[in-house]
Amino acid sequence: MTESDEEWQGMEARITPRLIDSLYTEAMLLADEARAYFDETGRDDRQLLEPFARVGFACESLKVTTRIMHIVAWLLTQKAVESGEIRSVDGRRPERRLGHANESDPAVIVQMPEAAQRLINSSADLYSRIKRLDEGQLVDEPAPSPARALMGRLERDFIWNRDG
Incomplete structure (x- = not known):
């Protein structure tokens, strides 16, 4: 286990606003x-690829989109838990978990233009980090504290009012 893995495991109960x-x-x-890339710039890059690589390009663009959609949905769920809209014990329900996203094939990625490779790898990295957070929530937790929920809402509102 690397030092980075240990840091992420230590964060399992510390998902803050x-x-x-x-x-x-x-x-x-x-x-x-x-x-922007897959709808605009990437179209020209895709046309330069061999036919089989073009199919891989299309598949990878869908995988990137799927990862991001699952990440955003999971984060919005976490916000709802923090605000009290959803009880935290409900976070263990399957529909509140991070959705499954297929991994990219390294043999396909190396055929992609550099910009596509960066996006694919960035989305996979972010998904991996979120997945570790999601899995960390499966440990047995004490009953949620109403005081902690109130403190979380106050912290969020304070930051919102200060920044807004």
């Missing part, structure tokens, strides 16, 4: 980059 907001911002920026 600030972490959720940071990851949400990262996911939305990645989504915008992916959309």
Whole structure:
């Protein structure tokens, strides 16, 4: 186990509003980059590929989109838990878990243009980090504290009012 893995495991019970907001911002920026690339610039790159690689390009663009959609849905669920809209014990229900996203084939990725490779790898990295957080929530937790929920809402509202 690497030091980085240990840090992430130590965070299993520390999904804070600030972490959720940071990851949400990262996911939305990645989504915008992916959309811009695959809908615009990537079209020219795709045309330069061999026919089989073009199919791989299309599949990988869908995988990137799927990963990002699952990430955003999971983060929005975490926000709802933090705000009290969803009880935290409900977070263990299968529909509240991070959705499954297929992995990319390294043999296909190396055939892609460099910009596509960066997006594919970035989405896979972010998905992997979110997956570790999601899996960390499966440990037995004490009953949710109403005081902690209130503190989380106050912290979120304070940051929202300060920034907005």
